[in-house]
Amino acid sequence: MYTGMVTLQVLDTVFYEAQRQGRISFYVTTIGEEAINIASAAALTMDDLVFPQYREPGVLLWRGFTLQEFANQCFGNKADYGKGRQMPIHYGSNKLNYFTVSSTIATQLPPAVGAAYSLKMDKQDACAVTYFGDGGSSEGDFHAALNFAAVMEAPVIFICRNNGWAISTPTSDQFRSDGVAIRGQAYGVKSIRVDGNDALAMYNTVRAAREMAIGEQKPVLIEAMTYRVGHHSTSDDSTKYRPANEIEWWRMQKDPVNRLRKWIERNGWWSSEAESELRIDVRKQQEKLLRETIERHPRDYPEDVPL
Amino acid sequence: MLGFLRHRATAGGSAVPLLQGALQKVRTASLSLKSYSSAAKDMNVREALNAALDEEMAADPRVFLMGEEVGEYQGAYKVSKGLLQKYGPERVVDTPITEAGFTGIGIGAAFYGLKPVVEFMTFNFAMQAMDQLINSAAKTNYMSAGNIPASIVFRGPNGAAAGVGAQHSQCYASWYGSIPGLKVVAPYSSEDARGLLKAAIRDPAPVIFLENELLYGENFPVSAEVLDSSFSLPIGKAKIEREGKDVTITSFSKMVGFALKASEILAKEGISAEVINLRSIRPLDRHKINESVQKTNRLVTVEEGFPQNGVGAEICTSVVEESFGYLDAPVERIAGADVSLPYAANLERMALPQVEDIVRAAKRACYRSIPMAAAAN
Numbered sequence: 001m002y003t004g005m006v007t008l009q010v011l012d013t014v015f016y017e018a019q020r021q022g023r024i025s026f027y028v029t030t031i032g033e034e035a036i037n038i039a040s041a042a043a044l045t046m047d048d049l050v051f052p053q054y055r056e057p058g059v060l061l062w063r064g065f066t067l068q069e070f071a072n073q074c075f076g077n078k079a080d081y082g083k084g085r086q087m088p089i090h091y092g093s094n095k096l097n098y099f100t101v102s103s104t105i106a107t108q109l110p111p112a113v114g115a116a117y118s119l120k121m122d123k124q125d126a127c128a129v130t131y132f133g134d135g136g137s138s139e140g141d142f143h144a145a146l147n148f149a150a151v152m153e154a155p156v157i158f159i160c161r162n163n164g165w166a167i168s169t170p171t172s173d174q175f176r177s178d179g180v181a182i183r184g185q186a187y188g189v190k191s192i193r194v195d196g197n198d199a200l201a202m203y204n205t206v207r208a209a210r211e212m213a214i215g216e217q218k219p220v221l222i223e224a225m226t227y228r229v230g231h232h233s234t235s236d237d238s239t240k241y242r243p244a245n246e247i248e249w250w251r252m253q254k255d256p257v258n259r260l261r262k263w264i265e266r267n268g269w270w271s272s273e274a275e276s277e278l279r280i281d282v283r284k285q286q287e288k289l290l291r292e293t294i295e296r297h298p299r300d301y302p303e304d305v306p307l
Numbered sequence: 308m309l310g311f312l313r314h315r316a317t318a319g320g321s322a323v324p325l326l327q328g329a330l331q332k333v334r335t336a337s338l339s340l341k342s343y344s345s346a347a348k349d350m351n352v353r354e355a356l357n358a359a360l361d362e363e364m365a366a367d368p369r370v371f372l373m374g375e376e377v378g379e380y381q382g383a384y385k386v387s388k389g390l391l392q393k394y395g396p397e398r399v400v401d402t403p404i405t406e407a408g409f410t411g412i413g414i415g416a417a418f419y420g421l422k423p424v425v426e427f428m429t430f431n432f433a434m435q436a437m438d439q440l441i442n443s444a445a446k447t448n449y450m451s452a453g454n455i456p457a458s459i460v461f462r463g464p465n466g467a468a469a470g471v472g473a474q475h476s477q478c479y480a481s482w483y484g485s486i487p488g489l490k491v492v493a494p495y496s497s498e499d500a501r502g503l504l505k506a507a508i509r510d511p512a513p514v515i516f517l518e519n520e521l522l523y524g525e526n527f528p529v530s531a532e533v534l535d536s537s538f539s540l541p542i543g544k545a546k547i548e549r550e551g552k553d554v555t556i557t558s559f560s561k562m563v564g565f566a567l568k569a570s571e572i573l574a575k576e577g578i579s580a581e582v583i584n585l586r587s588i589r590p591l592d593r594h595k596i597n598e599s600v601q602k603t604n605r606l607v608t609v610e611e612g613f614p615q616n617g618v619g620a621e622i623c624t625s626v627v628e629e630s631f632g633y634l635d636a637p638v639e640r641i642a643g644a645d646v647s648l649p650y651a652a653n654l655e656r657m658a659l660p661q662v663e664d665i666v667r668a669a670k671r672a673c674y675r676s677i678p679m680a681a682a683a684n
Contacts, residue, residue: 025470076651084651087472103474104432105404138403140435166404168380174403241379300651 001042001199002264005034005257007282008058011067012230014286015074019088019234022305023294024074028089030055032197032229035256036161038062039202040129040224044210047126049119051099051112054089055161055228056131063096067289077297084300106136109145109158113219116149116156120217127155127213129206135166137180143187149219150188157209158184158221161196163228168241184221196224197256200263227254348534353523355497356386356462359504360424362536364394367422370508373400373413374426374463383428384464384523410436410461414443414513417457422508427463430479430517444513445488460507462516465493466560466611467659469521473647478612480559483515484588484621490542491588493517495563497527499586502540510542517588519561545592547599551581554605554669557596557622559585562609562660569665578673588618596622597629604635605672609665614642639668 012029019027030037037058044050050059057070069081073091076084082092082100092100102108112130119126136142137160149156160180164171177183184191190212194205202224209220227250231238238247264270294301350358364370371394376383378391378401391399402409406427413423427433433440440461448456467476483491490512494500500518507514532538548563549570558566563584570580581599585592600606606626608619619640626638644658 083649084654085473085647085649087470087475087650090472090650103472104435135404138405138408140405140407167383168376169401169403173401240381300653302652 001038001203002257002260002270003278004038004042004058004062005199005260006278007067008034008037008061009257010279010282010286011057011061011070014283014290015070015088016230016234018074018290022302023290024088026088026234027074028054028233029230030058032227032250032254032256033161033163034058035199035202035260036159036196036224036226039199040159040206043203043206044129045126046097047124048210049097049099049112049115049126049128051108051115051128051130052101053105053108053132053136053161054101054103055133057089057091059131060091060093060096060098063093063098065091065093065096065098067286068293069093071289071293075293075297075300077293077300079297106132106139106141106145108132109136109139109141110148112158113145113149113152113154113156116154116213116219117152120153120155125214127157127210129157129159131159131161133166134160134162134164134171134174134180135169136160137183138166138174142183146184146187146189146219146221153217154219155213155217156219157206157213158189158219159206160221160223161226162223163196163226165228165232165238165242167232167236168238170242179223179225181221181223184223189219189221191221191223193223193225196226197254197259199256199260226256229255348529349526350497350501350529351524351526352494352497352500352518353384353386355501355529356504356518356523357388357390359501359508360387360390361393363505363508364390364398366536367508369420370422370424371398371400371416372424372426373402373409375402375404375409375428377401377426382426384520386518386523387426406432406435407439410439411443413459414439414457417444417459417513418447418455422458422460424460424462424508427461429475429520430463430465431474431477433461433463433479440483440489440513440515441486445486447488448512449488456511457513458511460504460510460514460516462504462507462518464520464523465517466519467643467648467655468519470650470652470655472650476648478517478610478643479515480517480588480610481612481617481621483517484591484618485616486589489513489515489589491515491517492542492586493559493588494586495522495548495560495584497529498533499540499546499584501529501533502538503542503586505539506542509539514542517560522561522564525564540586543587543590543592545586545595546584547581547595548584549580549582551579551603553579553581553603554607554672555581555583555596555599555603556607556609556665556669557583557585557619558609559588559618560611562611565660565662566609566665568662569669572662572666573669576670578669580669585618591621591625593625593629597626600626600630601633604633605669606634607639607641607665607668607672609641609660609668611643611659614640614645617642636672639672641665641668 041059041062074088090101116128181191413425466478623638
């Protein structure tokens with residue numbers, strides 16, 4: 001799980017820099033939410049259907065999407081499963097049961113409930129899992145989905161990544177309810193609030209939620225509290241609307257990757273040598289892969305950007 | 308406020324046409340005195356929109372702006388830059404992410420008598436609010452026999468930008484253009500943007516204001532008359548951007564630029580194209596289009612949106628209805644490809660109209676003709 005989180009961090013850094021260099025046109029980072037991504041994915045099985053928003057590439061990474069496949073989608077080259085039809089970070093994979101990312105907010109929630117219902121009708125030992133942010137909980141689709149999930153008793157897990165910001169809108173301007181967990185309760189859905197930066201807590205919560213969803217055939221809402229350390233996307237500069245020291249504090253003090261690292265180090269399963277080795281390894285691998293991808297598909301690469 | 312509402316209910320539609328008529332008279336008078344070639348300065352569309360919003364908000368305390376990221380963030384495309392700082396959070400409202408919600412709220416405020424300007428981050432996201440836009444904004448005035456009007460403007464980027472994929476690139480001109488009760492405008496230049504936004508805010512009907520992301524940064528010369536704070540353009544009137552005599556090319560928004568470039572290429576080959584900037588999709592300036600076709604006898608309609616049931620289809624029908632005898636060639640229609648817009652740059656280029664496509668269509672229209680003898684009698 002830890003190597004997954006580190007890989008995700010490095011992947012984010014490499015692609016973000018690639019965007020800044022003009023190699024890809026757009027990117028969305030997951031910095032600060034690695035625990036939610038990887039830990040929740042680890043608690044699920046491959047049969048569970050995932051309906052993501054757009055800040056959950058870690059789930060896909062965990063399931064086996066290769067770094068090459070990530071690069072192909074971002075570059076929109078011939079090898080891209082989406083055939084260059086979608087913007088970067090709109091990953092999708094039928095075989096990994098990961099529904100293709102759609103730009104629109106919260107539109108994946110009702111289909112997730114529908115898919116869960118079909119799993120229930122087919123009596124499968126699987127559930128549907130859907131992710132969205134605090135901003136997504138304002139959309140009409142959120143309310144329709146939760147209500148229906150409760151009424152139809154669909155085995156679906158709603159994971160809300162409450163990261164405090166919806167582009168520049170803080171949660172204080174987004175809603176005045178006691179977060180998102182209480183909304184689940186209002187609809188008759190079992191809800192829980194968890195520290196999203198605690199990888200172990202996330203893992204345990206999602207695992208328990210999965211058992212509840214499938215065993216009792218009921219929906220569950222998990223509100224994972226975290227912070228969006230990065231910008232909303234590469235088209236955003238978040239220092240324009242939030243203090244830089246706030247971002248720094250969350251990045252340094254509350255980083256989920258560091259937190260897990262300290263725990264595994266304290267237990268003697270990890271060391272700082274292993275850490276630097278891992279990071280250098282993954283970074284080199286990624287950069288080499290990027291270069292190879294560009295070289296393999298030269299026509300799908302902007303002409304005016306130097307290699 | 309109640310007194311104001313009563314005034315509106317009793318005046319019905321009578322007060323407004325008088326005012327509009329007066330404005331028209333002032334405008335035509337000034338048009339004959341000044342010419343637009345005396346460019347005072349360059350202004351980009353974003354600045355034009357920002358200034359128009361600023362002036363209208365200063366002039367009328369009922370005007371307010373609402374939408375996602377319009378306040379603190381200065382606008383997702385910086386169109387509302389500085390407005391929160393100037394007018395405060397009561398008049399520049401940052402909304403939660405629910406288009407259906409804040410559209411409905413804006414319409415409610417308009418029913419009460421305020422004049423909201425609702426910004427959609429793109430009109431693609433406005434689909435979430437379709438029910439409110441059509442059933443609440445467009446139809447209520449009619450259904451209430453004029454008792455419940457809504458003076459509201461819905462604005463935002465429409466159509467394709469560059470490499471943003473299918474869900475960020477659809478053109479909604481034909482969708483909104485088919486709804487009675489709405490007015491739909493699509494500005495091209497800074498002058499269009501400024502004049503039409505002011506007119507839209509002042510208009511008592513709900514107006515859909517279709518901007519274009521790629522035009523925001525484009526500079527256009529604006530005359531001193533345009534910069535005046537009482538300037539506005541009439542909704543429902545098209546503009547002849549370039550006069551010609553061989554073929555009429557109608558276009559709106561970004562495509563006007565493409566049509567103008569095409570007309571320059573055509574001029575080198577001896578074809579004089581008349582380029583019409585529609586400015587207004589609903590009401591469509593059928594008179595001007597037909598007048599032009601009656602002069603040139605050939606028509607090419609250009610739009611970025613999907614071909615079926617598009618704006619070009621409506622223009623073609625209007626011309627067939629009123630100017631059939633004047634047509635020397637079938638109407639040519641240039642539209643986006645009948646496919647969800649792909650992301651990859653090479654695919655996107657193939658799916659959207661390019662200048663070469665317009666040139667080819669104009670040539671086709673000029674070389675194909677029905678013998679005049681058959682049309683006589």
